[in-house]
Amino acid sequence: MPPNTVVDIPDFADIHLARARINDWTRLTPVLSDPGLDRELGCFVYCKCENLQRTGSFKFRGASNAISRLSEDGVEGDVATHSSGNHGAALALAAKLDGRKAHVVMPENSVVMKIAAVRRYGGIVHFCAPTQQSREDELAKLVEDGKIPVPPYDHADIIAGQGTAALELIQEVSTLEQVITPVGGGGLISGTAIAVGSTGQQVYGVEPEGAADTVASLEQGERVKSWTPDTIADGLRAIIGERNFTVIRNQVRQVFTVSDEDIRRAMYLFWQELRMVIEPSSATVVAAIRNHPEVFAGKKVGAIISGGNIDPGNWQSLTKRN
Amino acid sequence: MPPNTVVDIPDFADIHLARARINDWTRLTPVLSDPGLDRELGCFVYCKCENLQRTGSFKFRGASNAISRLSEDGVEGDVATHSSGNHGAALALAAKLDGRKAHVVMPENSVVMKIAAVRRYGGIVHFCAPTQQSREDELAKLVEDGKIPVPPYDHADIIAGQGTAALELIQEVSTLEQVITPVGGGGLISGTAIAVGSTGQQVYGVEPEGAADTVASLEQGERVKSWTPDTIADGLRAIIGERNFTVIRNQVRQVFTVSDEDIRRAMYLFWQELRMVIEPSSATVVAAIRNHPEVFAGKKVGAIISGGNIDPGNWQSLTKRN
Numbered sequence: 001m002p003p004n005t006v007v008d009i010p011d012f013a014d015i016h017l018a019r020a021r022i023n024d025w026t027r028l029t030p031v032l033s034d035p036g037l038d039r040e041l042g043c044f045v046y047c048k049c050e051n052l053q054r055t056g057s058f059k060f061r062g063a064s065n066a067i068s069r070l071s072e073d074g075v076e077g078d079v080a081t082h083s084s085g086n087h088g089a090a091l092a093l094a095a096k097l098d099g100r101k102a103h104v105v106m107p108e109n110s111v112v113m114k115i116a117a118v119r120r121y122g123g124i125v126h127f128c129a130p131t132q133q134s135r136e137d138e139l140a141k142l143v144e145d146g147k148i149p150v151p152p153y154d155h156a157d158i159i160a161g162q163g164t165a166a167l168e169l170i171q172e173v174s175t176l177e178q179v180i181t182p183v184g185g186g187g188l189i190s191g192t193a194i195a196v197g198s199t200g201q202q203v204y205g206v207e208p209e210g211a212a213d214t215v216a217s218l219e220q221g222e223r224v225k226s227w228t229p230d231t232i233a234d235g236l237r238a239i240i241g242e243r244n245f246t247v248i249r250n251q252v253r254q255v256f257t258v259s260d261e262d263i264r265r266a267m268y269l270f271w272q273e274l275r276m277v278i279e280p281s282s283a284t285v286v287a288a289i290r291n292h293p294e295v296f297a298g299k300k301v302g303a304i305i306s307g308g309n310i311d312p313g314n315w316q317s318l319t320k321r322n
Numbered sequence: 323m324p325p326n327t328v329v330d331i332p333d334f335a336d337i338h339l340a341r342a343r344i345n346d347w348t349r350l351t352p353v354l355s356d357p358g359l360d361r362e363l364g365c366f367v368y369c370k371c372e373n374l375q376r377t378g379s380f381k382f383r384g385a386s387n388a389i390s391r392l393s394e395d396g397v398e399g400d401v402a403t404h405s406s407g408n409h410g411a412a413l414a415l416a417a418k419l420d421g422r423k424a425h426v427v428m429p430e431n432s433v434v435m436k437i438a439a440v441r442r443y444g445g446i447v448h449f450c451a452p453t454q455q456s457r458e459d460e461l462a463k464l465v466e467d468g469k470i471p472v473p474p475y476d477h478a479d480i481i482a483g484q485g486t487a488a489l490e491l492i493q494e495v496s497t498l499e500q501v502i503t504p505v506g507g508g509g510l511i512s513g514t515a516i517a518v519g520s521t522g523q524q525v526y527g528v529e530p531e532g533a534a535d536t537v538a539s540l541e542q543g544e545r546v547k548s549w550t551p552d553t554i555a556d557g558l559r560a561i562i563g564e565r566n567f568t569v570i571r572n573q574v575r576q577v578f579t580v581s582d583e584d585i586r587r588a589m590y591l592f593w594q595e596l597r598m599v600i601e602p603s604s605a606t607v608v609a610a611i612r613n614h615p616e617v618f619a620g621k622k623v624g625a626i627i628s629g630g631n632i633d634p635g636n637w638q639s640l641t642k643r644n
Binding site: 027030032034051052054056120271272274275276277308309312313315316319 | 349352354356373374376378442593594596597598599630631634635637638
């Protein structure tokens, strides 16, 4: 295969290459653990704090990798995507660092702070109705107009970039037995599964009950293509991608679901024990570990804390005291 | 001098010893920097994130060192202190880890979350009127009753413990030119000044305008012993300690003051750029760097982010958009 050909699904080597490629742009995020959190969850949890990644989420890894690949391949021009927020902000900053503009299609009901972030990093926001179809239609117009599409999760370079968080985590904590990540479109979990596939950790995923299209897809044996999401975890409302579903089906041990109530309590717990405000999507992993002692009790668990992009003014309304 | 004698003011070696002593209890907190923050502040800022320390502030370092010293010296029994919150929670956890109880005298107007934290770590709260005299009277009663007093800042073991944050910071970022910390009772700044004294960084401090007793003390050439504080930075309302003032006078280059308005904007900025909710006391250092380009422009500045103990539900009322 010639160099720089985009393969459909990346392998372990692609994640190492991505890690080297994005090294100067991304932050080596801290891995934090806490005895109080461990006591609450009944296991040893190592939190990879992507809430402290640049742009406030792991999405900056995939966006940086995708944009860097464009440059390596000599592809010039502005980029475009659709995103409820985190991928949009990430792409805006990655594009800016590479001297490009990013056009971001966002649902009208996006979190205000996420819209502001896209703009602050130099992105141009295009609003659309809050449906998958509307997002795709609006993006298609931008692509017709010559912008280069950079999809949020169903893309080899994005998956490879997102896998670098887990790569860093297992390099820092080599004794991990399990890794768990949230599941939205599936970029993070598929990258994670590929990153740890050769080192033996079991990989788990978690979805909100109100956006459990991946669990439904696994049950049906094929990808569910329509789902009307109803959850406070705004980062996980997407439908699982095709490449992503393929990886999950082959390499992920189980995908759990958690309720919005579980998520609220997990957000509160995380603040209480670790003094970090995280977004609802991130709290799903804490909730799943708490709900499933039959899987996690006594284990060394790597938890990818995916992002921290909420308005802290909304924290109280999003959390519930335990 | 015999081993384990408490000397009045610790030296560089005492801080190294403290670092070794508290190593198993404390968290090696991350040092984070961000190009967006650097752009806003006009210099290269390395944030030592003590907001992510156990109990949510640097105070756990001093408390751990003081309690460990008691054990080394074979001193048994419960401990007591007065605190508006962070030292109390820190002492409660350190005592618990050492199999003791901590009695904490707290002003009635303490932040609710700080009271809850003391109790969660097993501390016993005794309320008093919100004056220095009332705190001291209540503590005196507990000491008469046989509790071992562990003062919040004016004590060699506390100062040595607090200095370990700066020690870790200069070990991680050896090219730092300046270090800045908040100033309340002076435990953190005096420990910091001693820690970096032999390696050449200039040390700066910062107080809220409404609790600027240290600046007043420096101007008068002697310690101001009474001040009615009026600031949102609840962690900095204490009067500077005697040992602490001695160190500041000899080893700190300058102590700045910032307004509550500056603090509010700095808290907002810190969230915007680093996605961390910090308490007003911590934001003073960000505000001081921003206000004094004549000192900090273009420099490599270590900023000790002292704590993160607010109720996130109050974040909005404590911050101001820039």
